[in-house]
Amino acid sequence: MFQLTVTPASALADEPVHIQATGLPPLQMVTLIATMKDDKGNLYRSRAFYRANEAGELDLKRDPAVGGHYMGVHPMGLLWSLKPERPFDRLIKRNVMNTPTWITLDLYDSVYIHKVGEAQPKASQVLQRWFSSPDLQRVPIREGRVRGALFLPPGEGPFPGLLDLFGGIGGLVEYRASLLAVRGFAVLALAYFAYDDLPKQLEEVDLEYFEEAANLLLAHPKVQKPGIGVISVSKGAEIGLAMACYLKQVAATVCINGANAIHEFPLRYRDLVITPIPSFPERMQVNAAGAVRIRHFKGDPRDERNQHSVLPVEKARGPILFVVGEADECFNSKEYAEQALDQLRRHGKSSGRMLSYPGAGHLIEPPYAPLCCVSWSRGLFLPMLWGGEPEGQAAAQEHSWQEILKFFRQHLALSRSTL
Numbered sequence: 001m002f003q004l005t006v007t008p009a010s011a012l013a014d015e016p017v018h019i020q021a022t023g024l025p026p027l028q029m030v031t032l033i034a035t036m037k038d039d040k041g042n043l044y045r046s047r048a049f050y051r052a053n054e055a056g057e058l059d060l061k062r063d064p065a066v067g068g069h070y071m072g073v074h075p076m077g078l079l080w081s082l083k084p085e086r087p088f089d090r091l092i093k094r095n096v097m098n099t100p101t102w103i104t105l106d107l108y109d110s111v112y113i114h115k116v117g118e119a120q121p122k123a124s125q126v127l128q129r130w131f132s133s134p135d136l137q138r139v140p141i142r143e144g145r146v147r148g149a150l151f152l153p154p155g156e157g158p159f160p161g162l163l164d165l166f167g168g169i170g171g172l173v174e175y176r177a178s179l180l181a182v183r184g185f186a187v188l189a190l191a192y193f194a195y196d197d198l199p200k201q202l203e204e205v206d207l208e209y210f211e212e213a214a215n216l217l218l219a220h221p222k223v224q225k226p227g228i229g230v231i232s233v234s235k236g237a238e239i240g241l242a243m244a245c246y247l248k249q250v251a252a253t254v255c256i257n258g259a260n261a262i263h264e265f266p267l268r269y270r271d272l273v274i275t276p277i278p279s280f281p282e283r284m285q286v287n288a289a290g291a292v293r294i295r296h297f298k299g300d301p302r303d304e305r306n307q308h309s310v311l312p313v314e315k316a317r318g319p320i321l322f323v324v325g326e327a328d329e330c331f332n333s334k335e336y337a338e339q340a341l342d343q344l345r346r347h348g349k350s351s352g353r354m355l356s357y358p359g360a361g362h363l364i365e366p367p368y369a370p371l372c373c374v375s376w377s378r379g380l381f382l383p384m385l386w387g388g389e390p391e392g393q394a395a396a397q398e399h400s401w402q403e404i405l406k407f408f409r410q411h412l413a414l415s416r417s418t419l
Contacts, residue, residue, distance in 0.1 A: 004107045004123035013093075013101065013129045014179055014367045014401060016076055019060040021107055021123065024052040031068075031112035033121075034078040036103045039094045044082040044370065046070075049111050067111075070390060079103065079129075080394040082370040088291075088383040090363075090375035092169075093131055096178040097138050100128035129368075132178045141188065146213045147198055148190040149174050150220070151181035157222035159186040160229065160412035163213060163243075167234025170194030170202070170378055176231070179366055183405055186223045188213060192239075194378070201379075205239055205262075207246060207269035214249040227251025227318065229408045234258060234331070234362065241340070242267055244316040251318040252411035254404050257325055257333040257362050260340040261301040261310040277301060277309045291374040291385035293329050301339060313340045314347035321353050321407045323400050325360030329387030333362070355400055359392015367398045 007018045024030060033047040048068035052058050061075045069081035082103075084091070093101060106121035132138075135154035141147065149172060153159055162185045164177040170193050177189035190213050193202040217223055229252040232240030237258020244253040246269050267274040277299040285293040301310050313320065322337035337354045344352045357364070363372050363386050371393040377384035 002107060002109070002122040004105060004125045006105060006125045006127050009125065010100070010128040010130065012133070012179065012182060013131050013175075013369075016368070017127060018075065019078070019105065021052070021058040022056065024056040024058060024109070026052065026054045026056050028052045028056070028109060029111050030058065031108040031110065032078060033106045033108070033112070033116060034082060034103055035106070035116060036082055036101060038089075038091055038101075039099075042089050043085040044089075044091060045085060045116065046078050046081040046083060046370075047112070048077060048081075072391075074391070074394070076368050076394070078105065079368045080370055080397075081390050088375050090372045091370055092173065093175040096131040096174045097136070100130045103127040103129060131175050133182050136178065136181055138174075138178070141216070142196070143216055144212055145209055146190070146216050147196045148172060148188050148213070149177065150217070151178050151187045151189070152222055153181055153184055153186065157186065158224035159184060159222055160408060161185070161217045161220070161223040162187045162229045162231055162408065163210070163217060164189045165192070165230065165232040165236030165240055167236045168202070168378055176366060180231070180405075185229075185408065186217070186220065188217045202235070202265055204265050205242070205267040207239075207242060207267060210239060210243055211247050211249065211269075214243070214247060218249060224412065227412070229253065229412050231404065231408075232256065232258065233364070235264075238263065238311075241311050241313065241320070242269075244318065244320055245311050245313060246272075246315070248317060250316075252408055253316070253318065253320045254323060254407065255320065255337070256323040256364050256400075257328050257331055258322075258336065259298065259301070259331060259333075260313065260336040260343075261306065263298050263309075274309055277303075277306045286382060287385055289374065289385075291383045292380060293385045295329050295332055295387075298332070301336065310343075311340075313343050313352065314349055316351065319351045319353070319407070319411050320344075321355065321404070323355050323364060323404070324357070325362060325364055325388060325393070325396060326356055326358045327360055327387045327389060327392065328362045329385045330362040355403055357392065357396030357400065359389045360396035361388020361393060362386040363388070364393070364400060365397055367401045368394070369397060
């Protein structure tokens with residue numbers, strides 16, 4: 001009797017599960033297929049081939065995949081190797097509060113390379129992956145100019161506060177904020193263009209908007225004072241680093257694959273205007289799959305003519321954690337982080353740290369999220385090449401998430417002790 005088990009069958013999206021099969025013929029080759037639909041009904045699938053042991057058992061914590069979307073011992077490989085059926089889709093969980101992501105696992109008693117549905121699986125299980133907990137609170141934010149969603153853990157607090165910034169995708173992206181809130185932070189997922197009545201396109205970065213958001217968060221009775229953390233990626237990480245440099249409210253900053261200077265759009269803060277480093281669209285490359293590689297699109301922050309655009313990281317009041325993918329095809333992010341760390345050292349500061357991950361691309365997500373190495377991107381006529389390979393990306397996401405949680409717990413607790 002074939003039996004497939006997943007423990008736990010319902011879990012948070014950043015928690016691992018244990019997948020096992022029993023009742024198989026000894027040494028039988030089998031196929032496991034994972035199928036998932038996003039909030040819009042788009043399909044994602046992965047498959048891997050395994051050999052049962054002599055007792056007719058399979059344990060993904062112990063047994064290696066011999067082929068399929070990945071090879072080797074990867075207990076969560078079926079989840080992080082999920083691929084969109086429609087080319088260039090990017091998986092983004094939109095409804096984080098009310099519904100989980102449902103993933104169906106099917107077990108076949110052969111090397112099954114046919115279309116799903118042409119044969120009946122021998123056993124199936126359904127996983128639920130949640131981005132919130134039942135007692136988590138989501139508060140829509142529309143105060144002054146600030147637009148976003150505030151996620152609050154249960155209890156009176158006060159909780160360490162975080163601002164969560166994404167990049168050129170625009171709109172309001174909530175899945176990382178809700179997961180961080182489950183881990184004990186009060187998190188404001190902040191939109192800054194292409195949402196509600198905010199500008200449809202990003203034409204300049206007004207740092208006073210982000211200061212207003214920081215003040216709003218700190219004014220909440222459940223948010224710990226005196227400082228907040230910022231977690232940011234891509235263009236958001238450039239803004240996050242600028243916040244660390246200029247805003248006294250920022251006590252700790254995580255920059256995921258960002259820049260160390262102002263690019264593309266000017267940054268304004270009170271009387272200060274930082275003009276961007278020139279870009280070179282003629283340096284864009286199109287790869288064999290038809291995706292645009294813009295790694296060399298941006299001008300060089302080390303060029304003497306561009307020094308006015310380099311962010312003064314030495315002015316940051318709190319520590320900065322740079323998280324970089326060495327296979328980032330969008331930004332030269334490792335070099336940017338190294339330049340920022342050198343700048344800190346030249347000013348006698350040791351408040352910066354870099355986590356650098358071989359095989360990881362631009363979009364480093366929470367653990368077990370599928371690698372998105374290429375997808376459609378706002379304002380581009382071709383899909384964007386983000387880079388990364390699945391195993392390196394999976395390892396980076398699992399490790400960096402725990403490091404980010406540790407970083408904020410340590411440094412926001414320290415900021416509280418200065419009261």
